[in-house]
Amino acid sequence: MGLYVSSTRRRALAVAALVGLCALPWLAQAAGQGFYVSFASRVLIFALAASSLNLVLGFGGMVSFGHAAFFGAGAYCAALLAGAGVAAAPLVWLAAFGAAGLLALLIGALSLRTRGVYFIMITLAFAQMAYYLVVSLPGWGGDDGLPLSGRAPLFGIDLKDDTAFYYAVLALLAASLFAFDRLAHARFGRVIQGIRENETRMEALGYPVFAYKLSCFALAGAFAGLAGALLASQSGLASPSLLHWMQSGTLLVMVILGGVGSLYGGVLGAVLLLVAEEVLVEITPHWQIGLGLALLAVVLWAPQGVAGLFARRRGDD
Amino acid sequence: MTERAAPPSSPLLDVCDVGKHFGGVYALNGATLAVEAGEVHALIGPNGAGKTTLIHTLSGALRADAGRIRFAGQEVGGRAMHERAALGLARSYQITNVFARLSVLDNVTLAVQARTRDWGTSFRFWRPFARDTAIVEEARALLERVGLGALAGRRAGNLSHGEQRCLEVALALGTRPRLLLLDEPMAGMGPEESARMVELVERLARQVTLLLVEHDMDAVFRLADRISVLVGGRVIASGLPDEIRADAEVRRAYLGDEA
């Protein structure tokens, strides 16, 4: 895997996909299936969460098994703010972004001292700690989570309308992906990819590796927090299961499925996993068998994820 | 960069009584060494003498247990590897340690980009690197200098061994160090490749102070201004090549078997 370069072809595909996604609510309404607008919002939110994980995992090379902690932190932040009467979506998003980022900064500062498997495990441990804390804090709803009444408006736009909310989510996802693309092509992105490739060498070249990794970790956590806040308003609930380790695992699976270190890997993985779930559920109650087999097939025959299947072989790779 | 003026007499690198042990085994046992600015200083010694450990200790990959290391008038013994590198203390690796999956050019741009004193910080999240044309130009120029100009687009892992050794040196040079620790640059090379490397090092010697660890005695005596001999974790002699060649203790401990 070289340094990330987004090809014109891939950019064109992304723009085409964006146009298609813009038309989706209209199509769904025309087909009398408004439900799918709400479902699509959910998919896009998970796409954002998975993409943020891809930033640490694919670009930074840090296998974080605790990303759900930041996802959940954003959700709880949104729910708490809603409870406190904050009624402006941008404020909620910003707060969730910041709070999750701060949490990631703290967890990262402690976890990034370890390497390899131990890093995987310590991030997992911190996420579990966050999970049990959230469940136990009085007034945070315990196992039931914190419900949100309604969605805060965005500059006068009522997001309670599923279509408006969908467009808000789509805009945020597109903006985030654009930011990730800039990041990957900026000096910072090159440095974290260099660290992924050869940490000691980067250190020997004079880069303060720890600081770069920590910044990347915190930034990714912040974006996951944004996704969490969106999910909380989408579903009207900040649920502790958002912080559970299975959620971290699901996000990991999305990224690996889509393509590690590919800008759209997270999006692709989230869409594939959630749509496959939705389709399989309609076909058979034992849909998990199908999903499990599909994932195994990806591991054995598409090691670069689905994005890897599309990518053309480049240069002398 | 803050550069406190060092008295003219003080060496660029001043290593004093450095010790390092692993478990109960001493790899370095009071090693003392001085590298003057501008010189090519060779470090020789039999296998297991502690040469690589010393390089690791100087670069910051390992922390010394005892002694002090001054570089450019500053105590650096407690500093992290990246801090020492930022001060101008660069190293190459004995076992090739490049970014195998990146292109040759990307390898070197990462090294050049590391020089924050010239380019500013790399905590830049938004501005595309593509606009930093000066960095890329410098990297290309550097590749020309080490003879890899034609291979800039190749994946580093696909280079031949000799080419990778050259890239290794280019990476270290990219940071424009004041002192370059070259750990066996000729390791594993054939005679032809070695000859080219010797030429490269000769050219380098005009621009940067070198501390050279090498087994190839012909190369050492051809390149070095001064030589230190490390035996059993301790520098037993330090001087001009002729003095070293004549030193009885060195002959007994080291050259004796070979010469």
Next chain:
Amino acid sequence: MTQLILEQALNGLQFGLMLFLLAAGLTLVFGIMDMINLAHGSLYMVGAYLAAAAAQASGSFLVGVGAAVAGTALLGVALEVSLLRRLYARDHLAQVLATFALILLANEGVRMLWGAQPVLLNAPDALAGPVEIGGFFYPSYRLLIIVVGLAVAALLYWVVARTRVGMWVRAGASNREMTEALGVDVRRLFTVVFACGAGLCALAGALLGPLLAVQVGMGESILILAFVVIVIGGIGSMRGALVGSLLVGLVDTLGRAVLPSLLREFASPEVASTLGPALASILIYVLMAAILFWRPEGLFPARA
């Protein structure tokens, strides 16, 4: 109070020993093959279901346990030979994805065979009541679990420390390449280790079945605890797995018991009994984070 602590300590010991059965296999798989196996918990679940099915069919709990251990060990061999073997050389991400897929397959397979509702597995009637030890009553079944757990731990210790196979296993965990160079067939060794690990999982599942419930998803919650144990103990170390298990079992159980009463000194009873268990469940993660912070390789690092 002392009696409460004593009883809780026994409970912690019982819980810790069951964790050890899971952690023992996991730590070797992890240590020798550097393989993250998220599906280890699924073997535990499958073992419990097999035990319940066999016990119901035969009417004997003992037969159930035996069938579960044998059946799951065989399943482990099949899994190792057909799939896991291909994953050793892959990175941790591929292993996470593949074994996550295995969790889904196992859960759904069990649901298809036995339904979504929990299956009942009863302890033998003879062990349904309490026994008196040291002046108080303790459930005889839990006591049996403790005895079995201790016996298995002793057996494993003997195998790993005293036998040739055990020596290979230890060597494999500390340096696989070197062990291969010495002429040990690490592939076959690993199949055996994996089968034993699966059997131990099944034993834990069968023994815990009557105390908990035999249900889909039972493996996921306990898997994380097993991971915590082996990370605390040091990946690849049998001794570490034992110490880690007992530590986690005791800290968790005693924490649950003591924290609420401690908290009651400062807060209302309701808050105390709400916060207590949750804080106690954090306790083991705090312990793990602290240990990793000061000893990043765990208490007993297996690798040199």
Next chain:
Amino acid sequence: MFRKRLSILAAALMLTTAAHAADKVKVGFLSTLSGPGAGLGVDIRDGFNLALKHLNGKFGGLPAEVIVADDQQKPEIAQQATEKFLKKDKVDFMTGIVFSNLMLAVGPAVFDSKTFFVSANAGPSQYAGEQCNTYFFNVAWQNDNLHEAVGKYVQDKGFNKVVLVAPNYPGGKDAMVGFKRFYKGKSSEEIYTKLGQLDYAAELAQIRAQKPDAVFFFLPGGMGINFVKQFVAAGLSRDTQLFAPGFSADEDVIKAVGAPMLGMFNSSHWAHDMDNAENKRFVADFQKEYGRLPSLYASQGYDAALLIDAAVRDTKGKLDDKDAVRKALEAKRFKSVRGDFKFNVNHYPVQNYYLRVIGRDAQGRVTNKTMGTVFANHADAYAAQCKMK
């Protein structure tokens, strides 16, 4: 602009069609069908299906379409399934939820969409009091009620050192409040466990240390099964009397635990030995159909289906006329298997509560026997706070 005009047009069309009868009745049945709480959901489902069978697959003469979903006892899963029911399947009624926390999680969305929820179990205090809702009906009880009945009995029998055990969720809190409303003695300890917890070693040690006369526990489903087994295995049953609401001592638990439960007192608003024609038919057919005795959950599922059937019949299938449907539901024109009951202003039942004891019946089976009435025509404590709009 265009969209808006379109939707106004659609609304106008809706109004004109409002008086037309539906051609079928869609019911979204969401319940806990997997995990430790699954036994309850399965019983409700089976009771509901038995009623549907008795009704020849029709509600009020219209073909019934029942879509079943499993909430896995998780609020977010319940929400997602509910969203699907409301927005995709566009159901006319919802029912089935077992656990109050899930009810509270999905309630707002259901009521917002003006869909009637006929609860066959969950009866949270919130929806009985200030948050009572036009669209919420409960055919079972308010959560506190069965606990109140046990509390009164324990009080009357003169126990005065009781430990209370309940899971940490709204239903569990209602249980403690309900018990203590009529029990005035010392509750030496209130233990909240994790919902879904299965190993009670720590709690039992705590109880042993307290040495109470009696333990009152509310642990529905698999939780209760494990608690009773472990309680007996720990030897605590020797000097401590166990009390429970009917939820933790019904046929599902008895079947799993067996003889150790003999002699345990519990409360219920229904029992399988109640003497009325509807109940006899229900119990007999349930056993024939599913090969086990029905539990109170099954009876509630059965009644929920009958209530929906009565409402559809009363409104002649005009389910878009929400006001008419509400009135028909409030009128409750069906015969419940528990005998008679009527709805309070908050749409919760006013009914009798009985004391049962677990013993052996004529065939030697371990089962519940009705002992007597604890409360007659008992209403919940929250109805006064309900201002139904």
